Amino acid sequence: MNNFNKNALSFAVAAAMLIPAGQVMAQSDDESTNYDYEVIEEVIATGTRKAGVLPTETLSPVDVLGSANLSEQGSFDLTDSLSKIAPSFNTQRFPIADGTAFIRPVTLRNLSPDQTLVLVNGTRRHRSALVNLQLAPLGTNNQGAQAVDFSAIPSAAIARVEVLRDGASAQYGSDAIAGVVNVILKDDAEGVSLSAQTGEYFEGDGTRTSLAANAGFGLGDNGFVNATVEHSTADKTWRGAARPDAEFVGSVVGVDQVPLDGLGQRWGDPDVETTKLFINTGYDLNESVELYGNFGYSDNSTISDFFYRGPVLDPEHEFEARATLQADADGDFMPDNAPMDLVNSILGQNLDPADYLVADSNSPSGYVLRNPIYTQFPGGYNPQFGADIVDISAVVGARGELASGMTWDLRARTAENEVTYVLKDSINPSLGLLSPTSFNPGTLTQQETSVNADFVKPIEVAALATPLNLAFGAEWRDETYKIGAGDEASIAVGPTAAVFGVGSDGFQGFPTEAEGSYSSESMAAYVDLEADLSDQFTVGAALRFEDYDLFGSTANWKLSARYDFSEAFALRATANTGFRAPTPGQVNTLNVTTTANPDGSLTPSGTYPVDHPVAQVLGAQALDPEESTSFTLGAVINPLANTSVTIDYYNIDIEDRLALRNNTIGADEVDLLTSAGVADANLLLNSNVNYFTNAFDSTVRGIDLAVTSDFDLAGGLLVVDLRHNFNEQEVTDIAPNTVNATRVFDFENQVPNQRSTLTFDYDSGGMLQGYLRFNRYGDWQSTGGQLEADGNDTSNATRYSGEILTDIEARFTIAENYTVALGGENIFDVKADDEGNGTLQFLGVRQALTSPFGFNGGFWYLRASADF
Secondary structure: OHHHHHHHHHHHHHHHHHOOOOOOOOOOOOOOOOOOOOOOOOOOOOOOOOOOOOHHHOOOOEEEEEHHHHHOOOOOOHHHHHHHHOOOEEOOOOOOEOEOOOOOOOEEOOOOHHHEEEEEOOEEOOOOOOOOOOOOOOOOOOOOOOOOOHHHOOHHHEEEEEEEOOOOHHHHOOOOOOEEEEEEEOOOOOOEEEEEEEEEEOOOOOOEEEEEEEEEEEEOOOEEEEEEEEEEEEOOOOOOOOOHHHHHHHHHHOHHHOOOOOOOOOOOOOEEEEEEEEEEEEEEOOOOEEEEEEEEEEEEEEEEEOOOEOOOOOHHHHHHHHHHHHOOOOOEOOOOOOOHHHHHHHHHOOOOHHHHEEEOOOOOOOEEEEOHHHHHOOOOEOOEEEEEEEEEEEEEEEEEEOOOOOEEEEEEEEEEEEEEEEEEOOOOHHHHHHOOOEEEEEEEEEEEEEEEEEEEEEEOOOOOOOOEEEEEEEEEEEEEEEEEOOOHHHHOOOOOHHHHOOOOOOEOOOOHHHOEEEEEEEEEEEEEEEEEOOOOEEEEEEEEEEEEOOOEEEEEEEEEEEEEEEOOEEEEEEEEEEEEOOOHHHHHOOEEEEEEOOOOOEEEEEEOOOOOHHHHHOOOOOOOOEEEEEEEEEEEEOOOOOEEEEEEEEEEEEEEEEEEEEEEOOHHHHHHHHHOOOOOHHHHOOOEEEEEEEEEEEEEEEEEEEEEEEEEEOOEEEEEEEEEEEEEEEEEOOOOOOOOHHHHHHHHHOOOOEEEEEEEEEEOOOOEEEEEEEEEEOOEEEOOHHHOOOOOOOOOOEEEOOEEEEEEEEEEEEOOOEEEEEEEEOOOOOOOOEOOOHHHHHOOOOEOOOOOOOOOOOEEEEEEEEEO
């Protein structure tokens, strides 16, 4: 704690001394100067239900990020662009992590991605259907999360993003433990904007292109429609080295027989193609009633890779067996553990022996088992894993004001996110030569419906400086999670399952027993008060009661206060409780995939619902909601007319956090499962069986600093923006067999404690605009996580150096309507330190896989846009 205070506070003081403090100037009153930089003076809609509150007047810390901040950079994906400009946000690259490779989670304040509530125009945004089951990249806060897919929202549709960096469950409900992100859509009624962007990494791969259009139309004199369409593609990147085992196989059978040009395995970004559409609309029925709504659609097709599979499944004799097979043109062999009655069984089932067996006079039965993997993939194989992701959302509502001055807002929401998995260049080896090499492992669907009623009434109270702001409302919400079974070949248990394994290799299809629809319903009511006790002292209080049909009821509160000592200095503080209810997806997910072992071999790993017979036999219990208690203390400093400084300390205690309980299945466990009536329990031998449990508590504390100044420079406007986040996490009260010592270490050390952004944004008022941005990532440490044989040994942890990445963009406006931009991200091609884990090195990883800024290196881009 002493180090925490010393490091964070010393940085804050130094930063405040380096840049003058004061309030951000609004745009120049000189109408002849047309600055392009967005200086946001709009009232906010997040964290308060009081009308007319500016970002500098809030009780809780709120960041306002303008449209230009998000769209005018190399990353056209909201997942990346948020983390580029707000250091309290983090995201990472997940090259081999099942669905997490394409639906990348975003964390706020180093908490779980689903502990941040996401709104669009003030209405809850639905979750992705993906439950992040993999420890990706090795052991951070993402495992088990079911969060919002930020990438489904096109940046061109966004007017601004408001980030409430404070617990807000009492105001908004489940998930708002770390804070709230409110995406405000554009509502322009006229004008058309077109944009085209292309670029690639310095290494010549990963080409990214984007075409976007935004247009506003009037609905008579009383309404508007604002529509955005975006189409983007991103090619794969290749950043790994050849695996030694793949090189060996290539030396025997030929490099052309080994996948990925002999590498065996690729480390890099997936191949992505996405089309997004968003429509925002409103219509005034009369002076006091407005109809409004928005509609979103996204179609994302993406493909990535899994681990390399050698042509033999026997890891103990991998090289010897492989060398023996090369001399056998048919790839036929009899594994040591293949019982002779298996051969006789195949013959007795009247199956075609040619699909499973090869005649051999030296065998007692006259046959040996055919190795279908070697036969179809003599150089091994690398399963191509991908998904088609369709996201649809719609909100309709009406709002207005009564004669009494009470405002009302009634709205309904429906949404669906569907993930349809695809698997190519793989095999179900238990089917022998009858196995296809492409599979449809199944479909996950998240459906959400809600109805909200919100009311706000200012009440005159003689003792108060301004009217008491009374807000109250209710919400009904339903979440439904659906699992669609995989195709027959992806789940089939063929004749040689005991020898070669079950289902499509790499990602088994969802079994028919998992297929179904699972729902959770909740009702909530809240009251929210805000009052100015004097011209200087403002207080707020909120209380929310929520009842879930699966978990019972919860009540949460929030208290807030702010005291303005002068126009130049104010203190603010909050205290609150929060919660996050387990989702139907977390309660009911059933998934079997493979994980890497310390020796590079692969082991089946299954995640089962807590009420599944397998999980029940192993001790699974019903899940409880995660609960939090947090407080913030901050200052708003405006000593000069051109600068603003905010600094906020936060402390968040969370109990009963969800994680997977890990069980390695040995002979004793097989006996227990068999006794309980679990079919084919013997097939689980030596696999990992997991289920969700309330596993541990944690405390997250930190400091957020924001300093913004603007200056007249050479006839233009220079805005200097410094933001810093210091964050540390402590894990306590760990349940047995859940998070081991290496994962605890990674929780506490894998995300840098220090993160800063410094941006110089310049607008000449004429032809030239642009920015120079520095992103600094502090040191971090990481273990081998689940790749280590001893999960409680953290002595192998590697420390990685912090780095500063530099981004730059220059924009040239031509004839007022046309703009050409040339920019670069990480223009000095900064790379993370070399990977320190031996297993990952063997698997071909070069730079640190846990790098918070990725491993792709520098990126350049060119953008052309037009506004009419």
